[in-house]
Amino acid sequence: MILCLDVGNTQIFAGLFDKDKMVLSFRKNSKSGASSDETGIFLRTAIRENGFDPSQVKQIAICSVVPEVVYSLRGACMKYFNINPFILQAGVKTGLRVKYRNPSEVGADRIANSIAGTHLYPNKNLIIVDLGTATTFCAVSKEKDYLGGSIVAGLRLCMEALESKTAKLPSVEIVSMHEALGRTTIESIQSGLYYGHLGTMKEIISRVTRECFPDEKPFVIGTGGFSSLFEKEKVFDAIIPDLVLKGMLISLQQNA
Structure with a gap:
């Protein structure tokens, strides 16, 4: 499964995909002071409490308009999912x-x-x-x-x-x-x-x-x-x- 995280000014909007189908979406406040532990535990808990296995997440993608949140979020992905996330930013392929x-x-x-x-x-x-x-x-x-x-x-x-x-x-x-x-x-x-x-x-x-x-x-x-x-x-x-x-x-x- 693939976890996509859109970090906005107010909320993190998360979507869990099984191949090309989104099977779960949820939101979290995107406060910049949140630690990687707080964010990682929340993501795993939200996935598990909705009936999915966090260990089945094999890829994570992030896009963010709040730069100070990205470092902590990357740390959460590394520590709690053992995944170095893909970050949508300047230099990646977009087709545009x-x-x-x-x-x-x-x-x-x-x-x-x-x-x-x-x-x-x-x-x-x-x-x-x-x-x-x-x-x-x-x-x-x-x-x-x-x-x-x-x-x-x-x-x-x-x-x-x-x-x-x-x-x-x-x-x-x-x-x-x-x-x-x-x-x-x-x-x-x-x-x-x-x-x-x-x-x-x-x-x-x-x-x-x-x-x-x-x-x-x-x-x-x-x-x-x-x-x-x-x-x-x-x-x-x-x-x-x-x-x-x-x-x-x-x-x-x-x-x-």
């Missing part, structure tokens, strides 16, 4: 031509999403929207050129900013809304977060389409923890919450 001015600046999670997107939807121009701590937009051509993208504050960051920088606005649950007009303070915040983010996504998708794909409508993929909130809005052609894990598995296979 990265058109960033400095290709090493592109986040590993965005590369993993793009790898999976081009694998699942070959010969299509893609816009990939990843709704996590930040909401990122990536444009990838059918020729597998990674063209660039946009980054905005994610839903939770926006909510936390309102809570911490105002005197009376509370923390709220982030939910899908059916009306823009809130009739309580909580509803008003929830509506503003939801429809504000929806409007941002529609505008950026529209502009990226005009700039990059004026002659052919791109296929728009939604991914990340908050992507399913917007399912009823039909802003995405497909919603694949675990796209990054699929991309890591493909990258591991490419670099075998």
